[in-house]
Amino acid sequence: MKLVAKLGVLLSAAVFAGLDNVVFGNDRGFPRRRDLPQRSVPERKFDPRARGWKLVFEDGFDGPAGGDFDTNKWFISYWDSSAKRFSAKNNGLTRLDGDGHLSITADFAPGTTNLICGPALQSLQTWCYGYFEARVRFTKNNGWWSAFWLYGSSNAYAAEDGSEIDIFEDYNTREQRRKGEAAPLALDHNLHASYGSNRDLKSYNRNSRPSGSLDDFHTIGCRWTPFEIACYFDGRLLDNSVDGADPAFVAFDAFHENAVRAPLHVKFSAHIMRSWGNRDLSGCVFPESFLVDWVKVWEFPREDLPSVRWKNPDGRILREVGEQIVLEAEAAGKDPVSEVFLFDNGAFIASRRTPPWRFSFPFTRDFFEDETRYMTPGRQRVQPKWDRILHVFTVYARDEKGRVGTVGDSLWALNAAVEKNAPGVKEVQKIPGRLRSGAALGRYIPWFETGKIRAFETDVQAAGKYRLTLAYRSGCDYPNKVVVFVDGAPAARIETPCAPNHDWETDLLSKPAEIDLPAGRHRISLLSIGSISLGDVTVESEEGK
Numbered sequence: 001m002k003l004v005a006k007l008g009v010l011l012s013a014a015v016f017a018g019l020d021n022v023v024f025g026n027d028r029g030f031p032r033r034r035d036l037p038q039r040s041v042p043e044r045k046f047d048p049r050a051r052g053w054k055l056v057f058e059d060g061f062d063g064p065a066g067g068d069f070d071t072n073k074w075f076i077s078y079w080d081s082s083a084k085r086f087s088a089k090n091n092g093l094t095r096l097d098g099d100g101h102l103s104i105t106a107d108f109a110p111g112t113t114n115l116i117c118g119p120a121l122q123s124l125q126t127w128c129y130g131y132f133e134a135r136v137r138f139t140k141n142n143g144w145w146s147a148f149w150l151y152g153s154s155n156a157y158a159a160e161d162g163s164e165i166d167i168f169e170d171y172n173t174r175e176q177r178r179k180g181e182a183a184p185l186a187l188d189h190n191l192h193a194s195y196g197s198n199r200d201l202k203s204y205n206r207n208s209r210p211s212g213s214l215d216d217f218h219t220i221g222c223r224w225t226p227f228e229i230a231c232y233f234d235g236r237l238l239d240n241s242v243d244g245a246d247p248a249f250v251a252f253d254a255f256h257e258n259a260v261r262a263p264l265h266v267k268f269s270a271h272i273m274r275s276w277g278n279r280d281l282s283g284c285v286f287p288e289s290f291l292v293d294w295v296k297v298w299e300f301p302r303e304d305l306p307s308v309r310w311k312n313p314d315g316r317i318l319r320e321v322g323e324q325i326v327l328e329a330e331a332a333g334k335d336p337v338s339e340v341f342l343f344d345n346g347a348f349i350a351s352r353r354t355p356p357w358r359f360s361f362p363f364t365r366d367f368f369e370d371e372t373r374y375m376t377p378g379r380q381r382v383q384p385k386w387d388r389i390l391h392v393f394t395v396y397a398r399d400e401k402g403r404v405g406t407v408g409d410s411l412w413a414l415n416a417a418v419e420k421n422a423p424g425v426k427e428v429q430k431i432p433g434r435l436r437s438g439a440a441l442g443r444y445i446p447w448f449e450t451g452k453i454r455a456f457e458t459d460v461q462a463a464g465k466y467r468l469t470l471a472y473r474s475g476c477d478y479p480n481k482v483v484v485f486v487d488g489a490p491a492a493r494i495e496t497p498c499a500p501n502h503d504w505e506t507d508l509l510s511k512p513a514e515i516d517l518p519a520g521r522h523r524i525s526l527l528s529i530g531s532i533s534l535g536d537v538t539v540e541s542e543e544g545k
Helices: 081-086 365-371 417-422
Strands: 023-025 054-059 075-077 093-097 102-108 115-117 120-127 128-138 144-151 164-169 185-196 201-208 218-225 226-232 251-253 264-272 289-298 307-310 325-332 337-344 346-350 356-362 391-400 404-406 411-415 424-431 433-435 445-449 452-461 464-473 483-484 489-495 513-517 520-529 531-541
Touching: 054 120, 093 404, 102 120, 102 445, 115 164, 128 144, 144 218, 144 289, 164 218, 164 226, 185 226, 201 226, 201 251, 307 391, 307 404, 325 337, 325 391, 346 356, 356 365, 411 417, 417 452, 424 433, 424 513, 464 489, 483 513, 489 513
Parallel strands: 424 452
Antiparallel strands: 054 289, 075 120, 093 102, 102 115, 102 289, 120 264, 128 218, 128 289, 144 164, 144 264, 164 185, 185 201, 218 226, 226 251, 307 325, 325 356, 337 346, 337 391, 391 404, 391 411, 433 531, 445 531, 452 520, 464 513, 464 531, 483 489, 483 520
16 A cells, blocks of 8 residues: 655656655756755644534434443444453443433443443544544543544555544553542643554654543544644644643644545543553552543535646556656646645655656665655654555645545555465465365355465466455455455455454455456465455356356
8 A cells, every 4th residue: 555656767857846845856867865844733623513523423422321332323342452452342342321421431340340331432434634523531540541533444555544642541650640649631642653563563653731620521532624624622623731842732644644545433542551551550440441422423524625637647546666656747726736646555756846747766775764754753753665565646635725535535556475475275275176275174264354465376377367256354344355366466356344243253245356367387376455354265166157
């Protein structure tokens, strides 16, 4: 999902200019390291109603004490690590309190001193951009913390299938937590953008110390637009409380952090402290509940946004290192388009202010490292492994009035050597037949996520048309698919939709995908886009059906 570009060798004589002082190359084709533009300052106050944003989702959590939440809107996110390790699914600690609140409670397990809490609640629906707001009462006691966040079903690549926006986490209230001492109202805010795995994660952090009491309810919101994520507290933009912080407010932007664009769920959770955080329970009184009074989602207005699409896209996914990548877009709108921007998995690559909206760059480490934001690490200080993971290209267009539109589909690129050396079953398996994935009989390979590849060595008995049916499991509502390669050439796509109610324990079969296979020995590889647990592949001859 990520193929970052860097304008090294330019095929046109035009100067590639970016924001203000951003220059990508000159007419002789020599690249130049860019300086990023200054951060824009988000609006200090923001009211989606006053701006005419449409309310598209709300829940007031009304119902009897101990009652269940609305299962047409929410489901228990029991695969969450906190729920798995410290709470059983549907343990009764996530419920309605009868006073119009969602209550997620921490308490000691019966007969033990083990602190447990209710599992997370996650929206069935997802949204890309909008204003997300909730009225909550934060937690006080040591040993656990609560959160209001946006999260994808599959978070392997930030620009394709998901990321994590922590609107708030309240574990910072424990900094001065001792018996008899007042707890500060201190919050943590994060953006986590993955580049293929947790080992290639780019995380960005802000802290805040808003005025107010932990005993009161407060309204906290997040304004997420194509180029900006900003957090608000009781209607005002939060200041970043870190001394000398840049930025001075709680916000993340597309050029310095990441252009997050995949649809995300709304999520409320509470977590038990583990290897970090304050676990001193002296003076704490349990049970204690994280309360949510209401939640609302307003839709980001899309009227009059510039439209963007790829022009004559190259459908190839596998690319050779050193190969020249050429990407071109078409953009138009109600008002003239003033600039088009290219990103790779949300990392800023380049922009152009005049058509043609064409970008050309070499697929090399030097390009990504010297001329783009792709290799710039987050707080983990780990650079993405550019030649081992999927690249994702997206383009955005901004018009003269500042409205920003983005392309619908991303374009993918992957180092061809990754597919050639993909792990899998090396034993030759006959076609037609059942291709064993390598998992135990009747089992699945878990977390076959975006960018992962599994290979099969096969012996096709007779040339012809075949039908591929994949056994899998998935609780991911991203539009999952598996790209099939035969000897390195793309041959088919298998759709692998989510199970009902996001259940990861349901055995599923894909719709058959048709494929032409020549006779003889061939390598068949599966590339995941989305997130599934991978089972075996049944390959049947069309003539035999």
